[in-house]
Amino acid sequence: MKINHNIQALNAYRNLSQTMGQTSKSLEKLSSGLRINRAADDAAGLAISEKMRSQIRGLGMAERNSLDAISLIQTGEGALNQTHEILQRMRELAVQAGNGTLEEQDRTAIQNEIDQLTFEIDRIADTTQFNQKKLFSGSEKGHAFASVDSSKIDYTNNGTWNGTVSAPPSEPASIELVFDEAVGGLSDTTTPSQIEGKTFTINNKTYEVVTSANPTSITVNGNIAVKVNWQEPLTDNAISSNIDSLMTSLKGAVEANDTVFNDPSNPVLNSTIMTATDSDGLTEGSPISGKLILSSSKNMSVAEGKEISLDLSGFTAVKAYEPGTTTPATTLTGEPTSAIFESTQLTFGSLPTASDEVPYAGDELKIEGLTIRFSHSPQAGYTGGPSATLDIKGKDLFEIADSIKSVLSTAQSEKPSVVEGLSSFDVVGNTLVLSTNRTDDGSTNGLDISMKDVNFEAYKNKDLELDMQIGANDSEVLKLSLSVMDAGKLGLARGADGSFLGTGINAVKGVDVSSSEAARMAISRIDNAIRLVSEQRSELGAIQNRLEHTITNLTTANENLTSAESRIRDADMAKEMTTFTKNNILNQAGQAMLSQANQLPQGILQLLK
Structure with a gap:
């Protein structure tokens, strides 16, 4: 008889542990309804079952695809x-x-x-x-050698796409009006009657100077009134006061009547006044000038600014310039560059032909002033001029995109004027990403992109070929x-x-x-x-x-495969219940025997009495 090692208890515990493990597995199968809950339950069966599952789900989707195909056919046939x-x-x-x-x-x-x-x-x-x-x-669209994600690049004709991608403006457009002493009067000969009725036409609205005490908002001529408190211009101070009054009244009238300069939905007043200053305050009759800078309430490109016209023919003493310059202007001036960059992507893809080469020899890609021609003859990529030739023979789409990136990099460093509008560029896989910060001026600003596909017309207006995954x-x-x-x-x-x-x-x-x-x-x-x-x-x-x-075949195959997969994956509940009952009884017996085995060492105490 031994005390330190109770072999009978260890034996009973081992059998009980095995029985409890089998009971646990039976409970798992009974609760899930599956014979295979993890790979360890049946490694080979799991692999076969997963293959069957992919087929079953594929058959289900193929059935839906077939129904969609029938719907398409019915739509067309109708x-x-x-x-x-x-x-x-x-x-x-x-x-x-x-x-x-x-x-x-x-x-x-x-x-x-x-x-x-x-x-x-x-x-x-x-x-x-x-x-x-x-x-x-x-x-109708044919199959171009590259797709462009910008709606600004449109198909024109004969396999050619053209367009300009422009950055959104980040600054308002403006114009600088200069009022000098000729406006305010140099002597007492300038009277209110001489300034009365002078007009400004801004954005197709006419503003008329009025000096009466209580003018109406609309003059007798049907123009917008600009009230001016006119003083007899005997001194430089009086002239300055006249200029400031005129600029202030005109600014207020414009902002009150034109949403271009004060939009209630976006109430930003960008227009400013630089009050009239006397170049020599000690000397009467010295030059005096003030500035009114009219700016749009929203950010505008160069092209948008050109749509806002200005006519000073009714008041020739006032001059209009591009802001900060002495260049005469008749429209608002927008910023040619923006703090916001606009990007477009050219993704090269395959044509449905025997060859996988895209683009083909003879195709062209033009970015700004740089024309990239694709060829099958080994020539230098970029020679410093407005054109480059790429040898595409044997190259995949990723290599072609990288070659274009290399050409752009060389052109930007050696002759930046050719790709002036190109701010940055990169390649991601077979996609060329081009960015610009130039705004639209209606002609040269922005980033000009053109493509010419020599094979496009060969595929245009051909029968529509659809592949139905059935x-x-x-x-x-x-x-x-x-x-x-x-x-x-x-x-x-x-x-x-x-x-x-x-x-x-x-x-x-x-x-x-x-x-x-x-x-x-x-x-x-x-x-x-x-x-x-x-x-x-x-x-x-x-x-x-x-x-x-x-569809009938797909549903039949789906049913049969589901049945086969069920035989592998699903549990036989009756059989599993029998196993669970057996293991449950063995658990109870094992627990009783373990208890008895733990009592055996108690006999040692009888020998010690």
Whole structure:
């Protein structure tokens, strides 16, 4: 008999611990309903189950994708149904116009209806959308070698984009009005009647000087009154007082009547007065001048300032200058630079062709005065002039973006005038980020960006190709092609000169039915248009039927895979309950035996009595 080591108790404790662990696992499975709650429960089963789960969830999403595809097809097919109705009516009118019993005015009325129906075909093609995706206008934007995130860079024509990105202004625009002694009067010959009626025209509002004691806000001439307390200009002090009174009254009148200089929604008074000063206070008749700086209540660019005009022809003694200069001005002057930077991003992407090279040889990117040409011949990147050539052969998009960054860096250090508007630039992956702090002056300010894609026109107005993901795996794609369905593609659109137009150009006139012969030719053209629409609708209907079978297959596969995954992952509750009951009984027995084993050393006490 031993005291220090109770082997029987240790044995009972070991068995009890194992039983309690198994009981705990049974409780976990019973409470979760899952046979596998962690990888340790079944490592291989967990891996198989997760693969099945990805397939099950993919099948569920593929089913939704297929339903969306059917909705898209139904939207397009519904639009083409109306196009068919229009064509049938046009054919009916063409048959009517071919009848020799009609007079010229009768055919004119028929022609008017055919023209309007043609316009509607174009409208349907232009506006039929699903999730903002135009269905029957084709690939109207083509596939440019880079996308620009700024709406200021617009497509012009022939695969070319142009635009200017400008920084938002951070300072108000202003103009400096200089009032000198010629305004205030040099002698007692200047009387109130001589200053009365002088006018300023600022931002298309006319302000008129009034010297009467109690003037109305509007003068008899319909102008805004500028009240001046006029003194007889016998001294320099009187002249200064006259100038200050005139400047103060004009400033108050402008701010009270023009929101450009005092906007109630943004009440910031930027206009200031520099009171009239005597250049030599000891000598009468010395030069005197004051300044009124009229400034906009909000920040304005150079271009915005140019819209605020000023006309001093009614008071030629007052001069207008650009602030801080002696340069004459007739509009407000805005700051050419801003404390705020504006950025735009050019992201290079792939074209759907056999080659992955983007951009292609012959494409161009122009930033300010620097033109970057892409080529397949190894030439120097930048030679110090207004152009650079990049060898793109064998380079990926990231390398091309880095090469452009290098060219810009060299140009900025060697010939900064070429990229004057470019404040900073950087590359993030295959995206070129360009920033400027120059505001818009309507012509040269801001950052000028141009792109020319030599392959763009090859993809413009082609059929719209859509890839429908109708399976859980990457290769399970259905390709849907939607043809352009405008009047030009259908052969019914005519221009102003009567010639037939091509795809993508909206009609000015419909097919000609002005004579019996023209009407018979129109019937043939309309028949061909009906055939084209019928072919497109038939294709859409066939794909819709196919997708309905696809959805049935997806739901069946989803059900079967879910069942298989359930056999691996879900717990058999009856079996698990049996195991739990067994372990629960063993727990009770183990606890009783552990208690008995702990009592065995008590026998030692009997030997010690």
